[in-house]
Amino acid sequence: MKTFYERYYPYLFAVLAGVAYAVFSPAFPKGDEILSSSITVAAIFTGFLATTKSMAISLDTPAMVRLRSTQYFDLLIRYLKEAINVSLLSVVVGVGGFFFDASSPRPLWYGALWSFFMVSTFFTFTRVTNALLKLMALRR
Amino acid sequence: MKIHLYQIQSTPDDFDLAARLRLIAADDLEHRNRTRDGEGIRLETMYEDSGLMYCDFIKIRTEHGPAKVGFNTPAEGFELETDEGFGEETAMLYDPGRGYVVLQYNHHGCRDNAIADYLAGYLHGHFCFLSFNPVLDRDVRSKIQSSGLLKKLTLSVAARDLSDDDYAGNPTIGYAIQSLGRNLDAEKVEITISAGRGKEKGLQFSALNLLKWVRTFGRDTRISPVKSAKVTVQAENGNAASIVLDLLEQRMVAEIELQPGDDKRYPRDNRWRALHAVHDHWLSEMT
Numbered sequence: 466m467k468t469f470y471e472r473y474y475p476y477l478f479a480v481l482a483g484v485a486y487a488v489f490s491p492a493f494p495k496g497d498e499i500l501s502s503s504i505t506v507a508a509i510f511t512g513f514l515a516t517t518k519s520m521a522i523s524l525d526t527p528a529m530v531r532l533r534s535t536q537y538f539d540l541l542i543r544y545l546k547e548a549i550n551v552s553l554l555s556v557v558v559g560v561g562g563f564f565f566d567a568s569s570p571r572p573l574w575y576g577a578l579w580s581f582f583m584v585s586t587f588f589t590f591t592r593v594t595n596a597l598l599k600l601m602a603l604r605r
Numbered sequence: 606m607k608i609h610l611y612q613i614q615s616t617p618d619d620f621d622l623a624a625r626l627r628l629i630a631a632d633d634l635e636h637r638n639r640t641r642d643g644e645g646i647r648l649e650t651m652y653e654d655s656g657l658m659y660c661d662f663i664k665i666r667t668e669h670g671p672a673k674v675g676f677n678t679p680a681e682g683f684e685l686e687t688d689e690g691f692g693e694e695t696a697m698l699y700d701p702g703r704g705y706v707v708l709q710y711n712h713h714g715c716r717d718n719a720i721a722d723y724l725a726g727y728l729h730g731h732f733c734f735l736s737f738n739p740v741l742d743r744d745v746r747s748k749i750q751s752s753g754l755l756k757k758l759t760l761s762v763a764a765r766d767l768s769d770d771d772y773a774g775n776p777t778i779g780y781a782i783q784s785l786g787r788n789l790d791a792e793k794v795e796i797t798i799s800a801g802r803g804k805e806k807g808l809q810f811s812a813l814n815l816l817k818w819v820r821t822f823g824r825d826t827r828i829s830p831v832k833s834a835k836v837t838v839q840a841e842n843g844n845a846a847s848i849v850l851d852l853l854e855q856r857m858v859a860e861i862e863l864q865p866g867d868d869k870r871y872p873r874d875n876r877w878r879a880l881h882a883v884h885d886h887w888l889s890e891m892t
Contacts, residue, residue, distance in 0.1 A: 471777040528785045536772040537781040544778065596778045603786055 475551075475588030483581035486573075493571040493579070500562045503583060507555035510590050514549045517597060521545065528603040541596060548589035555582040606871060607710035608883045610857035611717060611737035615725070620733050623701040625724055626651050626658055639723055643668070646715050646723050649694070650873070657884070658699040659877045662723075664715045666691045695720070696873065698880040706737055707884045709876055710858075742855040744890075749816060749850060754807025754839045757799040758815070761833035793832055804839075812836050812850075819852045859883045 493499075521529075521541060532538050558579060565571045571579075613622060629637055630651035637647040645665035652659045667690035674680040693714035698707040708717055715723070717737040725735035742748070767784050775781075800806045819834045834852040861879040863871045 467779070468775075468777050471779060531767050531785060532781060535767055535769050535781075536776070537767065537778065540772075540776065540778055540781075596782065599782045600785070603782070 471592075475547075475585045475592060478588055479581045479585035482584040483577040486577045486580040490573055491576075493576040495567065495570060497563060497567055500559050503579070504556050504559040507552045507559065507586055510552040510586060511549055511556070514545060514552065514590065514593070517594065518542075518545055518549075521597060524601065526601070526603065528600055532600065541593070544589070544593040544596065548586075548593045551582070551589045552586045555586045558582045606861050606863045606876065606879060608859045608861065608880060609708050609710055609717070610740045610883075610887055611706040611708060612740050613704045613706055613721075614736050614738050616734040620725075620735065622699060622724065622735070623658060625727065626660060626699065629724075629727055638665070639727065641715075641719055641722065645690070646719060648723075652877075656700075656702060657881070658701065659880070660697040660699065661873055661876075662695045662697060662715050662720055664693045664695070664713075664719075666693065666713075694870065694873070694876075696876040696880055698877070698884055700884065703888075705740070705884070707880045707887075708737070709880065739854075739856045742857050745816065745850055745852065745855040748848075748855075749812045749836070749838070754800065754805075755810070755812055755836055756807060756839055757797065757837035758808060758812075759833065759835045759837075760796045760831070761793050762796070763793050763830050763832050766830060795833075807839070812838070816852050857887060859886070 532541070562571060562575060562579065565575065615622070626648070629648045634647075638645050639647065644667070647663055647665070649661045649663045651661075670683070670691040672680040673683055693711055695711045695714040695716075696709040697720065699705075700707070706717075708720070717739075721735045721737050725733050767781060771780070771784060798808060800808045815834070815836070819831055831853065835849055836852065837849050861883065863875055863879060866872045
């Protein structure tokens with residue numbers, strides 16, 4: 466159960482967000498600012514995660530050295546890859562939104578999709594950065 | 606007097622230790638001092654002969670020191686000026702051709718890293734880094750084979766570390782972090798097995814097998830659970846003192862008997878001669 470949760474919770478919350486959007490159907494903000502902002506945020510996350518990747522590989526505290534010799538390290542890298550890929554897809558989804566007419570609200574399905582990606586970007590990001598921060602905090 | 610062998614390693618690679626030693630030796634005595642942890646250290650003398658450089662470093666202790674005392678006279682202080690203190694001498698032999706440093710081990714004097722930092726950091730504004738890496742004895746195996754009775758074994762093992770077995774049961778990062786956090790604070794178990802007293806008593810097991818077992822856990826003691834493994838063996842001719850062999854990190858070490866002079870110091874020339882003899886012996890052993 467714990468395994469399943471750790472693996473998939475970002476997407477569970479994302480699906481919940483998408484479904485909630487579809488059910489409560491709030492109007493998607495008009496104009497392009499929201500799309501530009503969300504693209505910027507996703508791009509910042511992507512850049513940060515790329516730096517985190519090199520940190521994960523080069524950090525050599527006893528805890529990291531120990532981790533690197535086990536399959537847990539592959540798991541960490543997998544979480545990192547997921548976070549990077551999801552935030553990149555968020556950028557793509559955001560850019561896609563520009564192709565709709567800015568003067569009228571974007572369709573419901575787009576809003577749900579956008580919510581899904583924003584939430585999964587957030588949670589995949591926090592999942593991997595929290596793990597790395599905790600590992601770095603194990604100093605000795 | 607214990608003597609260790611080191612190989613120098615420097616950043617940048619072309620750092621010339623011989624030139625640095627000559628430069629320091631050319632300075633006036635009072636300009637050679639540098640401080641480290643509140644104590645002074647300096648290169649006292651340097652002497653070159655046949656391609657080898659003989660040095661003597663001194664650590665100047667100005668904090669509390671010993672008293673002068675006799676079996677029939679009361680304890681009294683030394684007469685020291687304000688800028689004087691107690692000196693602990695450490696002799697060093699540098700072989701520029703091979704990059705070897707043969708260093709006297711003085712427990713109270715400057716150690717290998719203090720000397721390395723002193724030499725590298727001597728010139729302000731010139732960044733370089735020097736380290737003395739202990740040369741390991743590849744011959745621990747034959748030393749064990751040729752030694753006499755095994756008198757004592759000390760093993761220090763750390764708690765079980767994170768491994769793939771854990772992953773099989775708990776493949777989550779959360780578990781890994783918890784487990785690592787617990788284990789880094791874990792205590793070590795130290796096991797000492799000694800043979801009974803008496804010249805004929807020894808432990809009944811194969812030190813060579815132990816050496817193999819210890820080595821399969823990896824020489825990198827940071828991830829290996831075996832933190833320390835030492836055996837005390839009696840030398841073949843039961844008269845000599847027992848030797849301690851470190852199965853993980855046996856350094857090249859030699860011990861030479863020296864007689865202190867009238868002033869209760871080991872004379873510098875004797876120390877240099879000992880370093881030279883040990884240097885020649887090790888060179889012949891390694892070729």
